Amino acid sequence: MNNLSLSLSFCHSRRESASGSRHAARLAATLLLTTTLALAQAPTPQSTPTHQAQPWKSIPIPPLNPFKPVEPTKIDLPNGVTLFLAEDHELPFISGFIRIRGGSRDEPADKVGLVSLYGETWRTSGSAQATGDALDDSLAAKAASIETSGGGAATSVSWSSFATDFDSVFASTMDLLLHPAFKEPKLDLAKRSEISSILRRNDDASSIAAREAVEIAYGKTNPYGREPEIGTVSAVKLDDLTAWHDRTVVGSNLIIGVIGDFDSKTMEQKLRAAFEPLPAGTKLITPKITFAEPTPGIYFANKSDVDQSNIYMVGLGTQQDNPDFYALSVMNEVFSGGFGSRVVQDVRTRLGLAYSVGGSFGAAYDHPGLFAVGAGTKSVSTVPAAKEILVDIAKLRTEPPTEVELRRAKDALLNSFIFRYDSPEKVLGEQVTLAVYGYPSDFLERYRTGIEKVTSADISRVAQKYVQPEKLAIVVVGNNPEITPPLSALGKVTTLDTTIPGAPPQQQ
Numbered sequence: 001m002n003n004l005s006l007s008l009s010f011c012h013s014r015r016e017s018a019s020g021s022r023h024a025a026r027l028a029a030t031l032l033l034t035t036t037l038a039l040a041q042a043p044t045p046q047s048t049p050t051h052q053a054q055p056w057k058s059i060p061i062p063p064l065n066p067f068k069p070v071e072p073t074k075i076d077l078p079n080g081v082t083l084f085l086a087e088d089h090e091l092p093f094i095s096g097f098i099r100i101r102g103g104s105r106d107e108p109a110d111k112v113g114l115v116s117l118y119g120e121t122w123r124t125s126g127s128a129q130a131t132g133d134a135l136d137d138s139l140a141a142k143a144a145s146i147e148t149s150g151g152g153a154a155t156s157v158s159w160s161s162f163a164t165d166f167d168s169v170f171a172s173t174m175d176l177l178l179h180p181a182f183k184e185p186k187l188d189l190a191k192r193s194e195i196s197s198i199l200r201r202n203d204d205a206s207s208i209a210a211r212e213a214v215e216i217a218y219g220k221t222n223p224y225g226r227e228p229e230i231g232t233v234s235a236v237k238l239d240d241l242t243a244w245h246d247r248t249v250v251g252s253n254l255i256i257g258v259i260g261d262f263d264s265k266t267m268e269q270k271l272r273a274a275f276e277p278l279p280a281g282t283k284l285i286t287p288k289i290t291f292a293e294p295t296p297g298i299y300f301a302n303k304s305d306v307d308q309s310n311i312y313m314v315g316l317g318t319q320q321d322n323p324d325f326y327a328l329s330v331m332n333e334v335f336s337g338g339f340g341s342r343v344v345q346d347v348r349t350r351l352g353l354a355y356s357v358g359g360s361f362g363a364a365y366d367h368p369g370l371f372a373v374g375a376g377t378k379s380v381s382t383v384p385a386a387k388e389i390l391v392d393i394a395k396l397r398t399e400p401p402t403e404v405e406l407r408r409a410k411d412a413l414l415n416s417f418i419f420r421y422d423s424p425e426k427v428l429g430e431q432v433t434l435a436v437y438g439y440p441s442d443f444l445e446r447y448r449t450g451i452e453k454v455t456s457a458d459i460s461r462v463a464q465k466y467v468q469p470e471k472l473a474i475v476v477v478g479n480n481p482e483i484t485p486p487l488s489a490l491g492k493v494t495t496l497d498t499t500i501p502g503a504p505p506q507q508q
Contacts, residue, residue: 069427069444072257073264079280080252082435083271086259086428094260095160098177099436102248102284103153105223113194113228114236118244119150120190125183127175132186135172144169146176153366154436155248163261174274177249182241194233199507202498205303206310206376209477212301212496213312216473217294217370224367230502250281257432259425291316291368294473298487301477301496309382309478313389315471317362317369321439325363326450327458328466332361333409334401334459335392336373340408343373343392353377353385365437379482383489386474396463400456413451
């Protein structure tokens, strides 16, 4: 689930960022101290000016070059299939992927986990022509790969090989796409693996906090907030996989991207021959999903074997097609964009209340992301850390970014953005994603202009509109007796039930 991944990853990324910056800061401080001591010990001529010259500040910084990525060639077939081709002759490889509309958000509520099982069983079962094991052997001999997977909004088939082996590997890919042979033993194996993961989901405190935060933010029955359970996984049958495949693998649901060492005209002919015979079928349209802000309050799950607390504060974020997306992105960078951001400087550096802290005003393509702020702290700092984070969130509404904060935030976003699309493969992947969600192909080019136009007044406006600390749900996972003062100092506490339905008592 995409939002779970986001929630789990942002603290990790902040830890990495903070760790690297900490070492750099220590080094810089050591150099500064050494220089200061040397200057203090040296005789000072009468003519020495009071203020040292800072010539580096006069170095001109040229404006960024125009961002115009080389877009892949797009071809629309009569049956609804969309092709994207990107030549890249640096290495003698060709790789590709087929994105198929329809993912876990579209699976029935009583069979949550179906798409994950489908993605796993599809590849391990193989096709009518070659079993999964036989396919493994033939691909290994060519140093090639074919993989299948299930996601939130789409399932996919991907392949990679030397350019000289493209025809045979692509033929195997098409055989797997068009003639899957789902097998009961492989489905049973996938089920056991999924259930084993479910039984272990309470082992790690941070995972519990992230899972519960997402569920509370979206709602337990919302497709973006629900979790697979032993019962829903066990309910999936072989016929369900076949029915899902027949429903989704039709021309109007397929978007194909191919990149590598090939001639575009020749590749187009091969892909047309493979995909034009497919029936158009019915394009999968996701039903309208209703989103509501989470019920505010303090939610707690006890974990007696830890000596620290994991805190998540969550509310609904926005979508990337929101006109306020750019201002919210800059606001988020000011608030939590790395070691120099407000929340890190206040909660971690100045007060020492958390060893990791970070956040994100999340924006998804087709539904609201999450406004999530997370922290890891020792048990006795739980309440003080939570209070300080709430203070920093509230300050977004009352303290507009300074000129320095605004410039740093915009520079950080623009300078890092280019590295997300600095290769033909990354640009191809993004173009396919934009096509899946119906975004314009020049969406990437609009990003730079959108960020550059953001002003301090824009940030104040969106903070007033979207940032409401009193509406956030606060999720804490920690060791209750060690949390002093108690969580009740923050407000009424609701105890979370993290038991696993259907699990043996010793594995709860």
